[in-house]
Amino acid sequence: MKDSMKEYWNENKRYLFILMGIWFLVSYVCGILLVDQLNTIRIAGFKLGFWFAQQGSIYVFVALIFIYVKWMNKLDKKYDVHED
Amino acid sequence: MDIQIWTYLLVGISFALYIGIAIWSRAGSTKEFYVAGGGVSPLANGMATAADWMSAASFISMAGLISFMGYDGSxxxxxxxxxxxxxxxxxxxYLRKFGKFTVPDFIGDRYYSNTARTVAVICALFVSFTYVAGQMRGVGVVFSRFLEVDVEMGVVIGMVIVFFYAVLGGMKGITYTQVAQYCVLIFAFMVPAIFISLQMTGNPIPMLGFGSxxxxxxxxxxxxxGLHEELGFAAYTSGSKSMMDVxxxxxxxxxxxxxxxxxxxxxxxxxxxxxARLTGGxxxxxxxxxxxxxxxVSAFARTNLIQTVSNVEYSALPTWFSNWEKTGLVGFEDKNGDGKVQYLADPEKNELHVDRDIITLANPEIAELPNWVIALVAAGSLAAALSTAAGLLLVISTSVAHDLFKKQIKPDISEKGELIAARVAAAVAVVVAGYFGINPPDYVAAVVALAFGLAAASFFPAIIMGIFSKRMNKEGAIAGMISGLVTTILYILAFKFNTFGETTKEDWIFGISPEGFGTVGMLINFVVSIVVSQMFPAPPQDVQDxxxxxxxxxxAGTAVEH
Structure with missing residues (x-):
């Protein structure tokens, strides 16, 4: 593999690592593992842990995909592997 | 106008729309049949994917399930x-760049092996068949409630319609039909949600009304x-499953x-x-x-339900109760003979039975919304069930015609022959799915969970490692898929269907239910693949390339041409 392609791939993996980390954090950590602790915090009518499990995690998921799209479009251009 | 007429009207209009689109965009070539000619915009494709994905289970059952499970429904x-x-x-x-038609295509080419391809085809067929049977049943239930025909008749009507546009239209027909179906189903879901949110909390946005x-x-x-505590149920916001199982x-x-x-x-x-990235978003x-x-909606419906029926004279119950009582999906048994409904967690004293599947359908009636809203929900649930059924049928027909016939049994098949094989396969699949819709195994929900577990334990690791590891070879992938699949099937047989003797929750390994075991199967798949792959040589150079x-x-543009 050409060196620049290796770098491209490594940078892609780094993005994935960050985004999947957040993915794990909002769902498994905030919504499941720490749900009881977070439930002691309240925002309006929601207990925070419950909110993450039934609302917040989903909003974050949507944001994660769009951030990835944006980062990757930039990265594709930087390494000149974008389509047309 | 009464519910009946509204239902005929709205379902009729929406169906006319779907069929019109299917005719307008009839597929001419195999490529169009499978993947819509490669020319769908990400926005339209995102909408079609959403309709494809949101099945009768999402539309009809999910809100009801959460309503009864509270936090566990998360x-x-x-x-x-x-x-x-x-x-x-x-x-x-990566799969888009790979540019072939199907998942077994990827598995077969990436692992340079027809054995791997065959394992993938079997998984794809199994997952899709179990799933589609549930959809046909959903169609039947909706028709039987709102059009007052038998469930059997409902399923047959559904079969004819699915056949018409999935088999004749192919993927291109499906894509645009699914866009229309998404619009119908989301409108049908949101209208009652907004009405009820407004009614109960004064906030028109259900996601905010939820916390108001x-x-x-x-x-x-x-x-x-508070209501849950009074009646002896676990608090709505905490649930009762173990953390491990969740x-x-x-x-x-x-x-x-x-x-x-x-x-x-x-x-x-x-x-x-x-x-492809954007489509996901x-x-x-x-x-x-x-x-x-x-x-x-689940929380609104739960509160509404408890407040409407708990400790109310049976004779004073609203009309929706008697409407649904006729279907046998709600029931009241006056155990202590006081003429009032006691709805309690204690099964000895509880006098009310409510089927979870009716919550979404009955919700507008419980909240006393206008008749056209109730009819709209019927049209929406049909859109959800039909769009998913059509997508699944396409996978079945593709697996048979393309992965099995073209790639293995008869490689010299003409494009026309392949198209005919695909249509015949879809037709057979409709009939088989219809059969299971009319005679459902009494564990449809369990079979759907099985489908997810199997997809998790078989496909996912093989695809991921196919992309992220150049070292993964066919021996590793095949061993992984088979071991993941087999352990998951055995666990489900043992603890869901009690094939090897009676079991209880206490016997579950690590407290993980059969529904969650796909996760363990997936981990086994990963571990076995990696260990086995080390014992055999790396894949050939062209595969690494x-x-x-x-x-x-x-x-990617050129890669898709065949």
């Missing part, structure tokens, strides 16, 4: 949305926790979502790799609209 919400992050980030762009106060000034969720089920559903062949194939229908927005409203090639977006 497994469906996180599981069925989080899977899209996996899809959009880890699978879709009721007329008496208490927060909805606090009120609900974790495992959520993971199995997420990974299963990312491994479902009828969802993956949608990402092949856009022109570019960057469009749009699809998730469209899905999230329903998935963030559903838990709000293929892996490098799919990691880079440029050149």
């Amino acid at each position: 497994v469906f919400l996180m599981g069925w949305t989080g899977g899209y992050v996996l899809l959009a980030l880890l699978l879709a762009p 106060t009721l007329e008496d000034g208490t927060y909805l969720l606090d009120k609900l926790d 974790f495992a089920i959520t993971a199995a559903l997420m990974v299963g979502t990312a491994g479902l062949p009828h969802v993956i194939v949608r990402f092949f229908t856009v022109p570019k790799v960057k469009d 749009y699809a998730l927005i469209f899905i999230a609209i329903l998935y963030t409203s559903a838990p709000a 293929l892996v490098e090639d799919i990691r880079i977006p440029r050149g």
Whole structure:
């Protein structure tokens, strides 16, 4: 593999690592593992842990995909592997 | 106008629309039949993916399930949305670049092995068949309630319609029909959600109404926790499953979502790799609209239900109760003979039976919304069930015609012959699915969970490692898929169907339910693949080149031509 392609791939993996980390954090950590602790915090009518499990995690998921799209479009251009 | 006429009207108009679109966009070539000619925009494709994905289970059953499960219902919400992050980030762009038609295509080529391809075809067929049977049943139930025909007749009507546009239209027909179906189903879900939210909390946005106060000034969720406590149920916001099990089920559903062949194939229908990434994002927005409203609807419906029936004279119950009582899906048994409904957690004293599947359908009636809204919900549930059924049928026909016939049994088959084989396969699949819709195995829900577990334990690791590891060889992948599949099937047989003797919850390994075991199967798949792959040589150079090639977006346009 050409060196620049290796770098491209490594940078892609780094993005994935960050985004999947957040993915794990909002769902498994905030919504499941720490749900009881977070439930002691309240925002309006929601207990925070419950909110993450039934609302917040989903909003974050949507944001994660769009951030990835944006980062990757930039990265594709930087390494000149974008389509047309 | 009464509900009956409204239902005929709205269902009739929406069906005319779907069929019109199917005729207008009839597929001419095999490529169009499978992947819509590669020319669908990401926005339209996202909408179609959302309709494809949101089945009768999402539309009809999910809000009801959450309504009865409270916090535990979060497994469906996180599981069925989080899977899209996996899809959009880890699978879709690379599979799109790979540019073939199906998942078994990828497995077969990447692992340079027809054995691997065959294992993948079997998995795809099994997952899709179990899934489609549930959809046909859903169609039958909706028809039987609103059009007052038998469930059997309802299923037959559904079969004819699905056959018409899936078999004649192919993927191109399906894509645009599914766009229309998404619009119908989301409108049908949101209208009653907004009405009820407004009615109960004064806030028209259900996601916010969910956290708002009721007329008496208490927060909805606090009120609900209080009601639950009074009646002896676990608090709505805490649930009763073990943390381990919630974790495992959520993971199995997420990974299963990312491994479902009828969802993956949608990402092949856009022109570019960057469009494939974007499709995941749009699809998730469209899905999230329903998935963030559903838990709000669940909480509204739960509160409404308890307040309307608990401790009320049977003779004073509203009309929706007697409407649904006729279907046998709600029931009242006056155990202590006081003429009032006692709805309690204690099964000895509880006098009310409510089937979870009716919550979404009965919700507008419980909230006394106008008749046209109730009819709209019927049209929406049909859109949800039919769009998913059509997508699945396409995977079945593709697996048979393309992966089995063209790639293995008869490679010299003409394009026309392949198209005919695909249509025949779809027709056979409709009939088989219809048969299971009319004579459902009494564990449809269990079989659907099985489908997710199997997708998680078989496809997902093989695809992921096919992209992210150049070292993964066919021996590793095949051993992994088979071991993941077999352990998951054995666990489900042992603890769900008690094939090897009676079992209870206490016997579950690590407290993980059969629904969540796909997660363990997936881990076994990963471990076995990696260990076995080390014992055999690395894949040939051309396969390693293929892996490098799919990691880079440029050149995807040409790759799809056959």
